[in-house]
Amino acid sequence: MSVKPARKLVVATSLAAMFVFSSSAIAQSSNRSQVRHQIAEEGGYLVWGITINEPEYAKFIYACYQSVASENPGPVMAYF
Numbered sequence: 001m002s003v004k005p006a007r008k009l010v011v012a013t014s015l016a017a018m019f020v021f022s023s024s025a026i027a028q029s030s031n032r033s034q035v036r037h038q039i040a041e042e043g044g045y046l047v048w049g050i051t052i053n054e055p056e057y058a059k060f061i062y063a064c065y066q067s068v069a070s071e072n073p074g075p076v077m078a079y080f
Contacts, residue, residue: 062075
């Protein structure tokens with residue numbers, strides 16, 4: 001089933017609005033060290049992690065936009 005162009009526009013506009021309104025939120029602090037320490041204390045190993053900041057969030061939103069516009073999950077899958 002294909003997605004109608006109007007539905008694509010709604011989704012793309014919604015994603016863009018999420019980015020614009022959330023871009024005013026600036027990461028002031030991080031608990032990354034605490035989380036890593038807690039994982040190590042519990043005997044775990046951090047194999048992969050990513051800091052979600054403004055540029056990373058923009059990359060994710062753009063990948064979502066590309067996936068919706070092309071009706072292809074490839075861009076989002078490539079992001080992950």
